[in-house]
Amino acid sequence: MSEKILEIRNLHVTFETPSGPLEAVRGVDLDVSAGELLGVVGESGSGKSVTFLATMGLLPTRAKVTGSVLLAGEQLIGASPKQMRSVRGRLLSMIFQDPLSALNPVHRIGNQIAEMLQSHQSLTNREAETRAVELLDIVGIPQPNDRSKQFPHEFSGGMRQRVVIAIAIANNPKVLIADEPTTALDVTVQAQILEVIERVQERFGTAVVLITHDLGVIARVADRVNVMYAGRNVEQGTIDSLFDHPSHPYTRGLLASLPRPGKQRLKPITGFPPNMLNPPKGCAFHTRCEFAAEICKLDLPELQTFGDLQTACVRAKELPRAEVLS
Numbered sequence: 001m002s003e004k005i006l007e008i009r010n011l012h013v014t015f016e017t018p019s020g021p022l023e024a025v026r027g028v029d030l031d032v033s034a035g036e037l038l039g040v041v042g043e044s045g046s047g048k049s050v051t052f053l054a055t056m057g058l059l060p061t062r063a064k065v066t067g068s069v070l071l072a073g074e075q076l077i078g079a080s081p082k083q084m085r086s087v088r089g090r091l092l093s094m095i096f097q098d099p100l101s102a103l104n105p106v107h108r109i110g111n112q113i114a115e116m117l118q119s120h121q122s123l124t125n126r127e128a129e130t131r132a133v134e135l136l137d138i139v140g141i142p143q144p145n146d147r148s149k150q151f152p153h154e155f156s157g158g159m160r161q162r163v164v165i166a167i168a169i170a171n172n173p174k175v176l177i178a179d180e181p182t183t184a185l186d187v188t189v190q191a192q193i194l195e196v197i198e199r200v201q202e203r204f205g206t207a208v209v210l211i212t213h214d215l216g217v218i219a220r221v222a223d224r225v226n227v228m229y230a231g232r233n234v235e236q237g238t239i240d241s242l243f244d245h246p247s248h249p250y251t252r253g254l255l256a257s258l259p260r261p262g263k264q265r266l267k268p269i270t271g272f273p274p275n276m277l278n279p280p281k282g283c284a285f286h287t288r289c290e291f292a293a294e295i296c297k298l299d300l301p302e303l304q305t306f307g308d309l310q311t312a313c314v315r316a317k318e319l320p321r322a323e324v325l326s
Ligand SMILES: Nc1ncnc2c1ncn2[C@@H]1O[C@H](COP(=O)(O)OP(=O)(O)OP(=O)(O)O)[C@@H](O)[C@H]1O
Pocket: 015, 017, 022, 024, 042, 043, 044, 045, 046, 047, 048, 049, 050, 051, 060, 097, 213, 276
């Protein structure tokens, strides 16, 4: 097992809202190893973005964050704003869920990359500009020298997303968090952007956390996957083990609803994600789970090792083998 670069332990995030406290993240444990591509999947509202915004120290101050986040051994929970500014962009970068608005419309592309470089490295303007052009080349922008002098509105959506990636990797971070980096793009451009992310991971040994609700994307590019439901990690493991024999009923449901060639019918998960202001007691999935028993309504299940997977389901061992591949 390679070195763990990011270790999240017992992370809780609670927002004070007009309707009362909303616990968006409810005890997440998650590891990212150096150089790996970890997929994080789960329905809308399951706490994917909040988990990593907390990791980046980017939540509003009214959010209460507890637990431990170690990045290369450095504790980020409770770190000062100054310490977090030094970490962000240098050790840890994030591509946000709405990346197309992440660029400043009135600044030239090359200057925006140079600014990120100079915020963490002592480079002259000339050096930063040269490096910015190299970065545009790395993310696949043609004629990077000319392009670096242009403004965001002169770039297509896919091109702008490449620029956002160039900014995120400018200082060669150890971990790159990509939050739904392809949702706003059409399918062919999505595939190209995923290729750029994979290329960065391979070329620079950057660990990547790819957040998505699309298990198909995860299957294509990730080494391991974490499945989130209602602010918890409900299953984690390698891609092969998760796709070959998912144990958690929620993961089974996700796989059964995945389109496959030759598959006759998709079987969506019934019901809706829970209201996080008042999540179900016990296992939050029990209200939608075809295997739920009385015990599931009582106890919050912890992750347990089950073959090659870790699964938070008290019934996982006794359930029939999933027939997701049929
Ligand atoms: N700033 C905030 N204030 C109050 N509640 C919030 C805030 N940000 C997120 N939440 C709530 O936290 C929960 C988790 O949200 P999060 O954005 O992490 O979901 P997600 O898994 O990223 O979903 P999506 O796939 O839609 O991006 C949701 O119930 C959401 O409404």
